[in-house]
Structures are given as structure tokens and as C-alpha cells.
Amino acid sequence: MLRFVLVFSLLFTLCLSSSAQTCSKFTSFSNNLAYSSCKDLPYLNSFIYWNYKSSSGSLQIAYRHARITASNWLAWAINPVGLQSAMIGAQSLVAFQLSNGSMRVYTSQITSYTTTMPEDKLKYDVSELKATYANAEIIIYATLTLPSNTTTINQVWQDGPVSNDNPEAHSLATANTNSKGTLDLTSSPDPSRQPGTNSVTPNVSASRSSGRMLTWVLLRFWLTMLCGWKLIHVMLF
Ligand SMILES: *[C@@H]1O[C@H](CO)[C@@H](O)[C@H](O)[C@H]1NC(C)=O
Ligand SMILES: *[C@@H]1O[C@H](CO)[C@@H](O)[C@H](O)[C@H]1NC(C)=O
Ligand SMILES: *[C@@H]1O[C@H](CO)[C@@H](O)[C@H](O)[C@H]1NC(C)=O
Secondary structure, three states: OOOOOHHHHHHHHHHHHOOOOHHHHHHOOOOOOOOEEEEEEEOOEEEEEEEEOOOEEEEEEEEEEOOOOEEEEEEEEEOOOOOOOOOOOOEEEEEEOOOOOEEEEEEEEEEOOOOOOOOOOOOOOEEEEEEEEEOOEEEEEEEEEEEOOOOEEEEEEEEEEEOEEEOOOOOOHHHOOOOEEEEOOOOOOOOOOOOEEEEEEEOOOHOOOOHHHHHHHHHHHHHHHEEEEEEEHHHHH
């Protein structure tokens, strides 16, 4: 049993260090909200967090872009038109740091490929719009009101350079042109994630009790399976 625990502890530690950034480990939101769902986006070091009530269409989001400099803008958008022309029709939240240090955050509907992303209203009501820049990460917070009973959205996210306090055209690298996809807002929350707490931190005194110890071992096992099964394969076979 002890050996079993040690092997999985080791695998779990390796697993943590091999995937340093996953959405559910981050809980330090400056608006002190806890998000019940999150997803690691496949491009541009990005993560989306949300709470959603489909009956009212109320969608609270935090879009987080890690490893970004103060001379970059970023945007997160819903495109109700579709993902074919992901950019045209994007109902965007845009943020970047101004040269005086303040964050600028606003909404913009993208209507052309040569847009300068001027500020305008979206098709959706947007409130509690806010952005922060810290630790080389920008986070945009907003609450959007979608048509009620919406379940899936087309999301688009992007980053690009800022010059003289104005956003400039983004790169056409693969990561920038593939940064789009559908998001099922009703997908069940990550079970390893408890709102407001960092659930991967063990409670040392609790884990002394054997029942909880077993739960902890199982949790490690599933986390390992989720993010490190390839690693297990390498180590055991
Ligand atoms: C920075 O500039 C913006 C726009 O000109 C202004 O709204 C904001 O208050 C300024 N911030 C500081 C800290 O001066
Ligand atoms: C949303 O779904 C509920 C439950 O199925 C239904 O009662 C309501 O009429 C729907 N609202 C709209 C706007 O379709
Ligand atoms: C750890 O577990 C013990 C026993 O169940 C409990 O009294 C204590 O409050 C817990 N500590 C934390 C930080 O959750």
C-alpha cells in the first residue's frame, strides 16, 4: 500500500511539473469570484473560466492569457455568425495596458479584416467589464447576457501588438489563425475543482485518517490519469 501511494505521489508530482499551466489550478481572480467551469484553450496560452445560468443567459467569464507582455493587446469574443469567418462578426472584449499604466478594456464588434477595433456596443449586454495585468498575465472579466437557453457558443480569442496605445494587426501564425472553437457552456464543471479553493492542496491533518487518505490517493490517481497517463505508460512499461 505504501509503495502504491509513493508511486502515485511521485507520478502526481511529475504530472504537476510537466503541465505547469492548467486552468483549474488558478483561483486568484481579482474580482474574488469563483468560476464553476474552466477550459484550457489550445492556443495562445489562454484559459476561459465561466459561470452560466442558461435560464437567464447570464454568462460570467474570465478570459486569462498567460505569458503576455505589456505591449500586447488581447481579445476574447463570441461569434454568433459562426467560425468560418471567425473574426468577422466577433463580439469582442478587448484589453491592453496603456502607456500610462492603466488598463484599457472595452467592447468592439469586428466588421472587417482591417479593423482597428474601435469601441462600440455588442449584440449582448455587457457589464462588470474589467481587466488586470499582473505576473505577465492579462485577465478580462465580464458578464454577458446571452439569449436565454443558449447552450453552445463560438468563441474566438486573439492577441497582437500595441503601438502608441492602439491595437495593431495580429500575426497570421497558426496559433493566431486557429484560436477559435465551440464552447459548451453547460458542460459539467471540472470535478476536481471546488469553487474558491485550491482542491489539489492536501489537508495534511485530515489525510492522516485512512478513509480520507484513500480518497486522496484516488484523487491523485485520477489526476494522474487525466494529465499524465502517457507518463505512467513510460514508467511502467
Ligand atoms: C491613462 O490614460 C487614460 C486615457 O487617456 C485615462 O483615462 C486614465 O485615467 C489614465 N491613467 C492614469 C493613471 O493617469
Ligand atoms: C427556455 O427553456 C425553458 C425550459 O425548457 C422554457 O420554459 C423557456 O420557454 C425557454 N425560453 C426560451 C426563450 O426559449
Ligand atoms: C483539515 O482537516 C481537519 C480534520 O478534518 C480539520 O479540522 C481542519 O479544519 C482541516 N484544515 C483545513 C485547512 O481544511
